Amino acid sequence: MKHFSISVLLLLCFFFGYAQDKNVNQLLEELKKSTSDTSRLRIYTKLSTTYTFTDAEKKFYYANKSRLLADKLGIDTLVVHGFVDMGISHGLRNNTDSALFYFSTAYVKAKQINHKNGMARALGSIGYAYDRLDNKEEAIKNILQALELYKEIKFKKGINQSYVNLGSLYYDIEQYKVAESYFKLALQTAIEGKEQKGIAHGYFTLGNTYKELKDNKKAREHYSKGLEIAIKIENPSEIALARWGLGQVDAIEKNYNEALKQFQIALKINREIKNEYHKDAVLISIAEAYIQLKDYKKAEPYAMEVYNNALRTNFLVVLSKALPLVIEINKEQRKFEVALEYQTKLMTVIDSLNSEKTTKNVVLADFERIRSENDNLVKDNSQIAAKNTNYVKTIFITSVLLLFVVMLLILYYIRNKEKKAINELLQSQKEEIASVNIELETLNKEIIVQNDELEQLNKVKNKFFSIVSHDLRSPLATLKMLFGLYRRGDLSEAELTELLSQLEDTIYNTAVFLDNLLEWSKSQLDGIVVKPTSFDVKEQVDANIRLLETQINIKQLRIENTIEKPVIAFADKNMINVVIRNLISNAVKFCNPNDSIIVKAETKNDKIVICIRDTGPGIAEKDLDKLFNLEHTITTSNTGEKGHQIGLVLCKDMVEQNNGAIRVESKIGEGTVFCIDLPKI
Known part of the structure; x- marks a missing residue:
């Protein structure tokens, strides 16, 4: 469980501070009675801290109230801390970009007033925030700067x-000896300050490190010391951490029954203090212990609880840890159909986690190719420039000769009977020079046209790749996984036949989509040619709903075609088919579970208006104008899926190619509606 992630588990302490003695109800009662601004400011700040582990949205509300008050x-220092707490709220909800914005705002404000x-x-x-973005180097750099200021x-x-945060980051990148040195410094600092909670936590972090260094004896000693202090100071969160650590050591030594005793104590404490993140870690440890004991029925409720928690909170990392356990439990109980269903969900989660990295790799590779092609163009242009230089020299020399000849003609005009022949020769040379200049101009125009064609081909290729990666990866991955199960003998032929029949519609619709896509891409590469025909919009909407049926069912969405x-x-x-599929797919991606998607179409005057409305989280007003250009290219869905705005840029391009228009209306919390106008027959 070291990469649950331990850095997140330990870094949380950095932001949340030490446990508050007063509970929420007491603070809310105090707030009702408080009349002065200073009293309300103090309570707002405490409520923001208290809600950290239980309700991230309420934490944001009270942090913002604290900042405004x-x-x-005029208390600028508390304005700074209000911005930090608002960022923490977004971090807890996996809105890392928003979190980074508030943290950066807090830093600028603090620097202006020199609040170290x-x-x-x-x-x-x-x-x-950088740690959550998996950029350990930047994370370490910023925390080192924080350390110097402290x-x-x-x-x-x-x-x-x-020290604890630096140790946890090095722990996550498996530099355990470096982590050990920072954790020792943290423990020493806590001992010097007689900070009992810090001492207990220091023993826990060192216990984790020794566990990874395969020194179980030292790990157990440090967890036990941390537990002793935590019990003495009656700190439930540290007691739960120490119990969890001791249980992990027991599990490593295959004493699973002893490990389960420790895990159950830790779970009970985390339920009482509502520490959801650590509770999920302990649930996974319990499920793993029961799996090792081959008691899959007991393992199942714990694995399902952490799965449902992660699904509810849209925490993809936890989902990626819970789903393999659920799959293994169902496979061992020969519930292959259920296992296959969860395997498909796991592929979707893994695909969402890896999509950003994959896209970056594709873009970098393509960038290298384009840069190579540009280098060749530069070389060709250099050669042309050299030729132009030679022509200029020739023109210059010719001009000098012409001047010399003219002087001779003036001197010997009367006696030179060959004046006419010489003039004719000069005229011929001028025409040749003009012809050479025309050829050079034509050649330059051809190069410009070739550059434009190359740029257009690159755009078409990028559009093609974005559609293929967006629509084909998931069904192909599901089919590949199904055949893998059959090849390993986990599925009988009868079971394979039954599952294939269930996938038949998806495979058929995917094949139809691939045919359409290849035909469209061919027309694009031969030159953008729009081939308008009459077609029924309802049929296209139905076909795309069937194509996305798997994703719709996974998120339990309600989708209705009202045409x-x-x-x-x-x-x-074909082009409008791609547009409809992109808009419905985006609605599915960004909707919450049990949301609704409604598709309607009607005739207005000389236009057909198609609208796709969802009840999802909506889009901020500041982002609406950027949806259809490349300025705003990356968004994150409620399940952490990365969305690249290339699809909407492509939709706008295709609709406008067909003499249509596309528009969007949205408000935060009220859903989104995309409408496209098309010519009617």
């Missing part, structure tokens, strides 16, 4: 937590 009272504690906390938070102001708790009678449009059928 602090700004009104605020600067350090903001830098540590920025390090956390040392300047001699803030021991900040110094201690920076009852034929609505006939006059446009390129």
Whole structure:
């Protein structure tokens, strides 16, 4: 469980501080009675901290209230901490880009007023955001800067937590000896400051490190010391961590029954204090222990609980840990159909986690190819420039000769009877030079045309790749996995036949889509040619809903095609098919489970209007104008899936090629509607 991730588990402490003695109800009662701004500011700040582990949205609400009131009272230092807490709320909800925005805003504000504690906390938070973006180098860099600031102001708790954070980051990249050195520094700092919670936590982090260094004896000793102190100071979160660590050591030594005792204690504590993240880690440890004991029925409810928790919170990393356990449990109980269903969900999660990295690799590879082609063009242009230089020299020499001849003609005009012949010769040379200049101009125009054609081909190729990666990867991965199960003997021939029949429609629709896509791409590479025909919009919507049926069922969405009678449009059928599929696919991707998608179409005057409406989270007003250009290219769905705006740029291009228009209306929390106008027959 070291990469659950331990850095997230430990970095959380950096932001959340130490447990509050007052519970939420007490603070809310105090808030009702408070009349002064300073009292309300204090309570807002405590409520923001208290809601950290239980309700990230309420944390944001009270952090924002605290920031606004602090700004009104002119307390700039608390404005800084309000921005940091708002960023933490977004970080807890996996909105890492928004979190990074608030952390950066906090740092700028703190720097303006030279508030070093605020600067350090903001830098540590920025390090956390980079860790969530899997950029360990930037994470370490920012936390080191935070450490230096904490040392300047001699803030021991900040110094201690920076050591812990650095150790946890090196722990995650498996540099355990470096991690050990930072954890030892953290423990020493806590001991010097007589900070009992910090000491308990220091023993826990060192226990983790020794566990990874295969020194189980030292690991057990440190977990036990941490547990002893945590019990003494009655700190439930540290007790749960120490129990979990001791259980992991027992599991490594195959003492699974002893491990389960420790895990159950840790689970009970985490349920009581509502620490959802650590609770999921412990649930996975319990499920793994029961699997090792081959008691799959007992393992199942724990694995399903963490799976449902991750599904509810859209935490893809936890889903990627829980789904393999659920799959193994069902396979061992010979529930192959259920296992296959969860295997498909796992492929979708893995695809979402890897899509951004894959896209970057494709773009980088393509960039290298284009740069190579540009180098060749530069070389060709250099050769042409050299030829132009030679022509200029020739023209210059010719001009000098012409001048010399003219002088001779003036001197010997009367006696030179060959004047006419010489003039004719000069005229011929001028015509040749003019002809050479015309040829050069033509050659330059041809090069410009070739560059434009190359750029157009690159655009077409990029559009083609974006459609293929967007629509073909998931069904092909599912089919590949199914055959893999059959080849390993996990499925009988009868079971394979039954499952294939269930996938028949998806495979058929995918094949039809591939044929259409290849035909469209051929027309694009031969030159963009729109072939408008009359077609029924309802049929195209139904076909695309069937194609996306698997993703719709996984997210339990309600989708309705309200087009009852034929609505006939006059446009390129294949291109509009791609547009409809992209818009429905985007609605599916960004909707929450149990949301609705409604498709309708109607005739207005001389146009066909097709609208796709969803009840998803909506789009911020500031982002609406950027949807159809490449300025705003990456968004994140509620399940963490990365969305590249290339699809919407492609939709706009295709609709406009067909003398149509596309528009979007959306509000945060009220859903989104995309409408396209097309000519009618």
